[in-house]
Amino acid sequence: MNEKLHEIKKMLQEDGYKLTPQREATVRILLEKDKEHLSAEDIYMLVKDKAPDIGLATVYRTLELLSELRIVHKLNFGDGVARYEITSDDEGHHHHHIVCLECGKLEEFEDDLLEEIEKRIESTKNFQIVDHRLSFFGYCKDCKDKPKSERPKMKIE
Structure with missing residues (x-):
């Protein structure tokens, strides 16, 4: 530290x-x-x-x-x-997030699967990418089996 x-x-x-x-x-x-x-x-x-x-x-x-x-x-x-x-110390890239819409639980995942997309954008748009952010929204293992009627209608801004 x-x-x-x-x-x-x-x-x-x-x-x-x-x-x-x-x-x-x-x-x-x-x-x-x-x-x-x-x-x-x-x-x-x-x-x-x-x-x-x-x-x-x-x-x-x-x-x-x-x-x-x-x-x-x-x-x-x-x-x-x-x-x-x-x-993070990783130049330009970091982990991504999954967010539960019901309980608000937030988890990180390290897989960076966007390298090919970045290369394509950089070459086709003549654009230098230095960072990206990706979040997935859904229901965690504890909340996904609850009936839909019990799930709050969380608004994603």
Whole structure:
């Protein structure tokens, strides 16, 4: 974790920013919870334990800055809540997500099956792809067998 934190500090400095104690506390939470998809409010509640003087607005500003600098990915799964995760070390590509429309469970999958499509787009459209995002929406193993009448009509934005 310290190596990744040092890397992030360097990235901030290259763009003229400092790794303030508030930013460091936020980044540490994201690194510690790297398999979770935390909202700004989730992060705030966890950061508050480490830095009691931090405010929710500071966490939001920090997340927006980190997102602009591509240190974190800001994710939207159609439920109106932005979630955040540290950008992976893989240049340009990262994992994808499956989202349960009933319980909201979120899972990651690593298979990147889009390489051929990317190559085709790049060659036919003369477009350099640097990243992509893919999410699948449906029902998890716990929710898929419930009768359709019991399933909420979750709207995907």
